[in-house]
Amino acid sequence: MAPTQRPAADAASAPEEPDLHADAVVVGAGPVGLLLAAELRLGGADVLVLERLVEPTTESRASTLNARTLELLDSRGLLTAFGTLPHEPRGHFGGIPLDLAGPGPYAGQWKVPQTTTEARLAARAADSGVRVLRGHDVYGVTQGPGHVDLLARTPDGAATRIRARYAVAADGQDSTVRELLGADFPGQGAERELLRGDVAGIDIPDRRFERLDRGLAIAARRADGVTRVMVHVFGSPPSAAGSPDGAVGFATVADAWKRVTGEEIGHGTALWAGAFDDAARQLARYREGRVLFAGDAAHRHLPVGGQALNLGLQDAFNLGWKLAAALRAQDAGAPAFADALLDSYHAERHPAGHQVLTSVRAQALLLLGGPEVDPVRAVFEELIALPPARRHLAGEVSGLDTRYDLGGGHALTGGLLPHVPLSAPSATTTAALLRDGRGVLLDLTGDAAHGERLARALAPWADRVHHVRARATGPDAQRLAGVGAALVRPDGHVAWAAGPDPTPARTLAAARRALRRWFGPPPRGPR
Secondary structure (H helix, E strand, O other): OOOOOOOHHHHHHOOOOOOEEEEEEEEOOOHHHHHHHHHHHHOOOOEEEEEOOOOOOOOOOOOEEOHHHHHHHHHOOOHHHHOOOOEEOEEEEOOEEEEOOOOOOOOOEEEOOHHHHHHHHHHHHHHHOOEEEEOOEEEEEEEEOOEEEEEEEOOOOOEEEEEEEEEEEOOOOOOHHHHHHOOOOOEEOOOOEEEEEEEEOOOOOOEEEEEOOOEEEEEEEOOOOOEEEEEEEOOOOOOOOOOOOOOOOHHHHHHHHHHHHOOOOOOOEEEEEEEEEOOEEEOOOOEEOOEEEOHHHOEEOOOHHHHHHHHHHHHHHHHHHHHHHHHHHHHOOOHHHHHHHHHHHHHHHHHHHHHHHHHHHHHHHHHHOOHHHHHHHHHHHHHHOOHHHHHHHHHHHHOOOOOOOOOOOOOOOOOEOOOOEEEOOOOOEOHHHHOOOOEEEEEOOOOHHHHHHHHHHHHHHOOOEEEEEOEEOOOOHHHHOOOOEEEEOOOOEEEEEEOOOOOOHHHHHHHHHHHHHHHOOOOOOOO
């Protein structure tokens, strides 16, 4: 696939032979790229991260982690590094208050500045042995038999060529890699924008989605005295929302704030200011040969409720173990399995992204629309008061309703393994089963004979999947009622499940098919 390069002289000056090699190169050292790189290392891949910025950004854009992301971080033992997080049991849907009560220990929203999230994930990546090259600006991408080459400018202006077996673009909504490949990125353009800033030295009332005559105003004062302000002037078109050159500055934010609220904030000190628009786009394909896309490089939408960051982190969890397993499978002479596994990334995450984009587009209308949307908001307020509607929307916002179409007849298949305390020798919760990034065959039968038959069925995959005998405990144990065994992928999704007697021949055959589908052919061939 021919690259688009800028400028042309760079192509001529690039070395013909690679200067660096890796199993996988991740472009972008934001939270999504760093988490993905750490997941790849957990799976045994040699990983290199290229980042355009010389230093990490100080702009703390997203500030919310949802329940599903907390469960994923817990499954890798990462929550300890975050310490005690501020918790909000209520969120919103398009600015309408929404109770986020739900199953598991992390229902609600958890407030974390994006700079903190990035720093914690950077530490995780470094501890894992990930190499991060900062100040490396990618300007070319070429694909060849068995490899992809990335051309980049180093901090001293030299051209370098990096060769990998695969590359992942996690370089944001203005993705350079996406542009270079000319990837199809359909959707709708921006119609409205939300101006935002973190401002020190101002004293204004906190506001939660306050709709005034002229627009929407939001203000939240943090413990360190900095106030995050967000403002939209009803009917105003986008100016330069999301402009990478910072065209939307604090003066623009302060002027809009005064127009909407009548308050002066221009005397404050802006730590960061900018804008987000309501453009909604999604890649037609999350995979272009040996290049895959994750996070904002794959989908762009208004980052309401932190859903952009959370969606991207969940992309990384889905892709990381699959790409690492695909690399191992190719080394083991199973290229067909490797391709099928990588194709499943698009098959699963594209629908998940589409669902979020649909939800966010509806929220953008409710949030940024003028008085003309007030009747619709009134109807939504009535619906949200109904328990089934509240649960449905809370599941969407929290990410806990994510389910993949994996086939199989059990209700648990394709969904998330419920977060439940366990009585087991090796783990205290279902999340703790996944610490090392391997699959798990969770045996809940409590029957030694059943357990032995399950263990024999699993034996050819024992290097890739743990067999854990356990008993669900605590008040949430009923979430696993009627489950005798479950095969769990490294990302926490259930690949196969069976009832209290999981060992009849047909059921064991289905378990083996799921093992082969998600963990590859056994080393010694089928049993």
